[in-house]
Amino acid sequence: MKQTIFSKTTCRLTLAGASLLLGSSATSAQESKGLHAPTEIRLYIHSDLKDTDFVRPLVCALKRVLVAPISTQDLRLPLGKELFTAPMQLDAAKLAVHFNQATIRDGTTGEFKYLFLPYNLRAAAGYSTFHATFAVPNLVGAVSTTSLDVRDPNLPQPQMSEIIGRRFYKVMIRSIAQSAGLRGEGCTLAFPYGLAALDQKTSEFCPSDRAALVAASILKEKESEEGSDCFATSALEPIGRRARIAQSDYLASK
Numbered sequence: 001m002k003q004t005i006f007s008k009t010t011c012r013l014t015l016a017g018a019s020l021l022l023g024s025s026a027t028s029a030q031e032s033k034g035l036h037a038p039t040e041i042r043l044y045i046h047s048d049l050k051d052t053d054f055v056r057p058l059v060c061a062l063k064r065v066l067v068a069p070i071s072t073q074d075l076r077l078p079l080g081k082e083l084f085t086a087p088m089q090l091d092a093a094k095l096a097v098h099f100n101q102a103t104i105r106d107g108t109t110g111e112f113k114y115l116f117l118p119y120n121l122r123a124a125a126g127y128s129t130f131h132a133t134f135a136v137p138n139l140v141g142a143v144s145t146t147s148l149d150v151r152d153p154n155l156p157q158p159q160m161s162e163i164i165g166r167r168f169y170k171v172m173i174r175s176i177a178q179s180a181g182l183r184g185e186g187c188t189l190a191f192p193y194g195l196a197a198l199d200q201k202t203s204e205f206c207p208s209d210r211a212a213l214v215a216a217s218i219l220k221e222k223e224s225e226e227g228s229d230c231f232a233t234s235a236l237e238p239i240g241r242r243a244r245i246a247q248s249d250y251l252a253s254k
Helices: 025-032 055-065 092-103 157-179 195-200 207-215 239-253
Strands: 041-046 070-075 084-086 089-091 112-117 120-122 131-135 139-144
Touching (some): 041 055, 041 092, 055 157, 084 120, 089 092, 092 120, 092 131, 092 139, 112 157, 120 139, 139 157, 157 195
Parallel strands (some): 041 112, 089 120
Antiparallel strands (some): 084 089, 131 139
16 A cells, blocks of 8 residues: 655645754654664666756765765666656656566665656645655655756856755755654755745754754764765755856856
């Protein structure tokens, strides 16, 4: 039986395209009870996804904050017409089963697997969504690049890739925490009702949530400096503001 891990993955929008550790150790241990850390996080890049410039900086940023190892691999996954609800729109639940069957022999128990692909996702409730996560029975998720894409001819490609990567980071970090069993609505766990809300919300966890994730060995206590090809994840400016600055700089240089 297919089971959605958290109901608020559905976003009510139709997009044309898609630290200080606070609290005592006893409190942290209590808060982390029931959280299950992933043994690894596997990111699969669908063969239909052509613009992948955002992937490497995204992986670098995730490695700086997450304890579990992170790997990426290409996946040539056929998508039959039975998976589509409309042109360029996939049924998220059916896709989850299909994706799980295709990768079930990969890795070990306890991994979180995500598929990046250039199609809109339709949740069971009928809404378009940035991403969806299911247990079928393994933890699998899908993230739509179409829903998180940047379509601005006045922005240089590197800036557009960075914005997409930062959007993916916020979606991924929230999904991983909630899939591990964390419940909450504050800070980066806040549900973004639309792309503008996603751009404006913080990428940081609230102190108590962060303490629980650190105690459960899901988050690193301090952001590492691993890799140079990534954006810093702490104290990020809202994405909309960064885009306006980049656009202004780009136009001034022309």
